[in-house]
Amino acid sequence: MTTATFAQRGAELAEFSGRLYERGWLPGTSGNLSVRLPGAGGRALITASGFAKGELTGADTVVVDIATDEVAEPTALRASAETSIHTAIYRTTGAEAVIHVHSPYATALACRIAPSDRPQRLRLERFELLKGLGLADPSAIELPVLPNWPDVARIAADTADHLTRTPQAPPALLIADHGITAWGRNLAQARNRLECLEAICQVLTVNGGAVPVLTTGTSS
Ligand SMILES: CSC[C@@H](O)[C@@H](O)C(=O)COP(=O)(O)O
Numbered sequence: 149m150t151t152a153t154f155a156q157r158g159a160e161l162a163e164f165s166g167r168l169y170e171r172g173w174l175p176g177t178s179g180n181l182s183v184r185l186p187g188a189g190g191r192a193l194i195t196a197s198g199f200a201k202g203e204l205t206g207a208d209t210v211v212v213d214i215a216t217d218e219v220a221e222p223t224a225l226r227a228s229a230e231t232s233i234h235t236a237i238y239r240t241t242g243a244e245a246v247i248h249v250h251s252p253y254a255t256a257l258a259c260r261i262a263p264s265d266r267p268q269r270l271r272l273e274r275f276e277l278l279k280g281l282g283l284a285d286p287s288a289i290e291l292p293v294l295p296n297w298p299d300v301a302r303i304a305a306d307t308a309d310h311l312t313r314t315p316q317a318p319p320a321l322l323i324a325d326h327g328i329t330a331w332g333r334n335l336a337q338a339r340n341r342l343e344c345l346e347a348i349c350q351v352l353t354v355n356g357g358a359v360p361v362l363t364t365g366t367s368s
């Protein structure tokens with residue numbers, strides 16, 4: 149891949165990051181975005197860790213190896229602390245872009261779910277916006293809610309386990325007490341999917357009441 153293409157993809161990450169920051173979805177350096185890079189070698193370009201996501205430039209990105217999670221091009225920057233969640237998604241799905249945000253309503257909902265050391269599922273049904281997730285059956289989904297392990301590698305392991313066991317899973321997941329991640333064929337599609345889920349979480353939050361959570365599986 150040429151330097152010019154790296155720069156283009158980096159600029160695209162910075163542009164999406166800036167717009168999501170302006171909406172209040174990436175407060176206080178939170179959030180991370182990545183794209184799968186074309187060509188052999190299985191690499192992704194991901195936002196660097198700890199940067200204010202409203203002020204990123206295309207250079208504030210790191211190339212990582214999807215198979216190993218390792219940094220794949222020399223840089224002084226650290227890759228996102230949540231790189232391993234992105235790479236787990238790239239390894240187990242056809243995703244071309246992944247976006248993780250701390251958007252207010254999805255995060256509020258993720259904080260209302262009773263603590264568990266096992267992955268849970270949030271059942272969502274009858275929302276018109278479920279059609280925005282591109283699933284064969286948009287009438288109902290079970291959105292995974294993964295424990296927010298301090299060791300991110302455990303969240304990544306739960307992500308890989310969930311997506312391997314459930315190939316038809318929705319292209320998104322919640323992390324309890326933390327935020328939401330979605331993916332798609334490009335950054336725009338991942339962003340659109342986040343918008344649909346954020347709007348559904350807004351309805352659930354505004355309406356109050358119990359959220360339909362199912363407990364399932366075992367954690368890594
Ligand atoms: C500002 S604390 C948020 C982080 O712990 C993390 O959840 C996050 O979303 C951003 O991590 P980063 O390493 O900058 O990609």
Ligand SMILES: [Zn+2]
Nearest residue numbers: 178179248327
């Ligand atoms: Zn986060």
